[in-house]
Amino acid sequence: MNFLDYAPAPESKAILNLRNDYGLFIDGEFVDGTGTPFASISPATEQQIAMISNAGAADVDKAVAAARRAYDTTWSRLSGSDRGKYLFRIARLVQERARELAVAESLDNGKPIKETRDVDIPLVAAWFFYYAGWADKLEHAGLGPNPASLGVAAQVIPWNFPLLMLAWKIAPALAAGNTVVLKPAETTPLTALLFAEICQQADLPPGVVNIITGAGDTGDLLVKHADVNKVAFTGSTAVGRAIARSVAGTDKKLTLELGGKGANIVFDDAPIDQAIEGIVNGVFFNQGQVCCAGSRLLVQESVHDDVVDRLKQRLSTLRLGDPLDKNTDIGAINSAAQLKRISALSDIGEQEGAERWSADCAIPENGFWFAPTIFTNVSTSHRIARDEIFGPVLSVLTFRTPAEAIAKANNTPYGLSAGIWSDKGSRILAVADKLRAGVVWANTFNRFDPASPFGGYKESGFGREGGRQGLAAYLAPASTKADARTDTPKISARKKAAQ
Amino acid sequence: MTRLAVPKTYKLYIGGKFPRSESGRVYPVTTKQGDFLANAAKASRKDARHAVLAARAAVSGWAGTTAYNRAQVLYRIAELLEGRRAQFIDEITASEGSSPQAAAAQVDEAIDRWVWYAGWADKYVQVAGNANPVSGPFFNLSVPEPTGVVAIVAPQAGGSLLGLVSAVAPALVAGNTVVVIANEAMPLSAISLSEVLATSDVPGGVLNVLTGSPAEIAPWLASHADVNALDLVGAGALDWVDLQIQAAETLKRVLPPENGPDAAAPSLHRITAFTETKTVWHTKALI
Numbered sequence: 039m040n041f042l043d044y045a046p047a048p049e050s051k052a053i054l055n056l057r058n059d060y061g062l063f064i065d066g067e068f069v070d071g072t073g074t075p076f077a078s079i080s081p082a083t084e085q086q087i088a089m090i091s092n093a094g095a096a097d098v099d100k101a102v103a104a105a106r107r108a109y110d111t112t113w114s115r116l117s118g119s120d121r122g123k124y125l126f127r128i129a130r131l132v133q134e135r136a137r138e139l140a141v142a143e144s145l146d147n148g149k150p151i152k153e154t155r156d157v158d159i160p161l162v163a164a165w166f167f168y169y170a171g172w173a174d175k176l177e178h179a180g181l182g183p184n185p186a187s188l189g190v191a192a193q194v195i196p197w198n199f200p201l202l203m204l205a206w207k208i209a210p211a212l213a214a215g216n217t218v219v220l221k222p223a224e225t226t227p228l229t230a231l232l233f234a235e236i237c238q239q240a241d242l243p244p245g246v247v248n249i250i251t252g253a254g255d256t257g258d259l260l261v262k263h264a265d266v267n268k269v270a271f272t273g274s275t276a277v278g279r280a281i282a283r284s285v286a287g288t289d290k291k292l293t294l295e296l297g298g299k300g301a302n303i304v305f306d307d308a309p310i311d312q313a314i315e316g317i318v319n320g321v322f323f324n325q326g327q328v329c330c331a332g333s334r335l336l337v338q339e340s341v342h343d344d345v346v347d348r349l350k351q352r353l354s355t356l357r358l359g360d361p362l363d364k365n366t367d368i369g370a371i372n373s374a375a376q377l378k379r380i381s382a383l384s385d386i387g388e389q390e391g392a393e394r395w396s397a398d399c400a401i402p403e404n405g406f407w408f409a410p411t412i413f414t415n416v417s418t419s420h421r422i423a424r425d426e427i428f429g430p431v432l433s434v435l436t437f438r439t440p441a442e443a444i445a446k447a448n449n450t451p452y453g454l455s456a457g458i459w460s461d462k463g464s465r466i467l468a469v470a471d472k473l474r475a476g477v478v479w480a481n482t483f484n485r486f487d488p489a490s491p492f493g494g495y496k497e498s499g500f501g502r503e504g505g506r507q508g509l510a511a512y513l514a515p516a517s518t519k520a521d522a523r524t525d526t527p528k529i530s531a532r533k534k535a536a537q
Numbered sequence: 538m539t540r541l542a543v544p545k546t547y548k549l550y551i552g553g554k555f556p557r558s559e560s561g562r563v564y565p566v567t568t569k570q571g572d573f574l575a576n577a578a579k580a581s582r583k584d585a586r587h588a589v590l591a592a593r594a595a596v597s598g599w600a601g602t603t604a605y606n607r608a609q610v611l612y613r614i615a616e617l618l619e620g621r622r623a624q625f626i627d628e629i630t631a632s633e634g635s636s637p638q639a640a641a642a643q644v645d646e647a648i649d650r651w652v653w654y655a656g657w658a659d660k661y662v663q664v665a666g667n668a669n670p671v672s673g674p675f676f677n678l679s680v681p682e683p684t685g686v687v688a689i690v691a692p693q694a695g696g697s698l699l700g701l702v703s704a705v706a707p708a709l710v711a712g713n714t715v716v717v718i719a720n721e722a723m724p725l726s727a728i729s730l731s732e733v734l735a736t737s738d739v740p741g742g743v744l745n746v747l748t749g750s751p752a753e754i755a756p757w758l759a760s761h762a763d764v765n766a767l768d769l770v771g772a773g774a775l776d777w778v779d780l781q782i783q784a785a786e787t788l789k790r791v792l793p794p795e796n797g798p799d800a801a802a803p804s805l806h807r808i809t810a811f812t813e814t815k816t817v818w819h820t821k822a823l824i
Contacts, residue, residue, distance in 0.1 A: 287778030
């Protein structure tokens, strides 16, 4: 046993009180779906956690109808302060059940308990608390007097931060006066269903929050439903494009949080120890399954060797294994499919001539795992420098001048996040000005806060989540309510083909 | 004996220059009664691409100007337009068939609209941006920035000058560069406005004006990968749903068509529609 070995310190699963089967949460109750139920498994052990209902077209109709009814009869008639009070209740319930939610999230998603316990779940509570306070202050949101809610929001979220993404979607929607139908990812539905229980405990009026589970086809039915007024999606750029096509010509308001290929720029005067920690946090947090991950390291040539050496040293100390162990730094990859994609792109990295280095860590027998990996000698044309890998894989590129760093950082169709490491404030601000990215972290990385808007430029999507900008995504500004719109849109042949 | 007038050749406005269409095509512009007024250049796909190229090249310069400077440059357009008021009134009277009084009212409103939007250049960031009280030792600021290259189908109804100005001014004030397809039937004031811009302080490429068929040109702009946003305000008569579908390929920001007298009414929303919020976090030392 060397000084890095720890005795196992698993968080107990005894705190969980899971059912064997979960229905769809529609109109305040759990009901069976019409589709074939599917199992949600733990990616760390491949063992089944629970059977989950599968929502078909009839279920989607039912959920949207429940949300519409709740919007018309209760939620839109409630005062802002009462809406806020419900959200405050939810925030408190999340805090009270925080440990249980953290354990469930780690079990279902595979991410380390130290992340769910210290990042995901506290942020979920913070998100509801922040937006709860907005509910009776909408006239101060910057949209003029009496901004209007939109109606029913269709929300589809990914598996990388299951409950946090739910909070990002539901909290502002409800604060603004909308009702929601939310579909969690098929590999991580568990905490969304626990959240449904929390809605019951909060005595939230039935139909205000509806949670339907299923795969991509369920999500497709939901976002294309004729009776939704707002579509919010977080996920891949390919699916985002399809959704943008499907809402063309409709009055549905759309926000998209899509992929990224974040550049993390390290200048030679950077505080190097902090930078190393920031790079590690930037791309190995949540096994790199983060849309804003700093997956491209742009390091100034003069410090390249030093940075890469230190990185390898640091990565060698990361502990990979049981997500429920409090010592674990790197948990499981969320699914077999994702692991396959990470492996395939990493192989392509090698084939294209980049140099691969992986931390030497024991890989458990069962489950989906990928050792932290660094590619050096990467050029901008390599696929590992262009494609979103969504895994614990860092591509290292170099630059000589700030102008070169900026050009390389912006050389991507994405524009979600970027990092800058330097001791020189004026340089940081100048570079930050020129980066085409929605979030820029200077001498830090992967920070999130409900008060801080998050979202991308270019093909990373549009709209913001967090802050008053995130609230605006669920409101119609008073001035555009009277907009004269055209007659019934022509639906072209191409549109039909796209559907 | 009356003097024989010298008619103007109306051309495109791309990158600060006045080229003919590379296609060599023109189309006749007539009065309401059908009398010949001029031949306007009929822009092609290649002209649209040249315009996007010019607009892209102008982005960093225009977005990089100080807000105060951009405000003055746009205000200068109003000054120059005021000086050429009579020319615009004549042109609008002839091509739109409106009374000189109505034409004058339109020109005045267009001038005032430039003034209104020019004043926003150094304010919209304050109004739409903010500091964020995050839970941690961080300085955190959100500011709106221009989206980049905006393609616009100008309003196609009457009021050709005012419609054009109402559509392009809010995009320009944020620091975007613009490729605009002018009013097809009444394109003369758009080209004359280009002449105003060419002699003002607006850098070449910041506003590019194409005359011709929106139905023909708009699809090339909607699908162009180097266009960041699409304003379909004047595209109501086109197959605009298809344009929006094409724009989805590169996730362009899209504004829908508007009809009626309130189309492209002045609003802060028209400015912020083509901006991106950038949030910068910076650590604070623990002292």
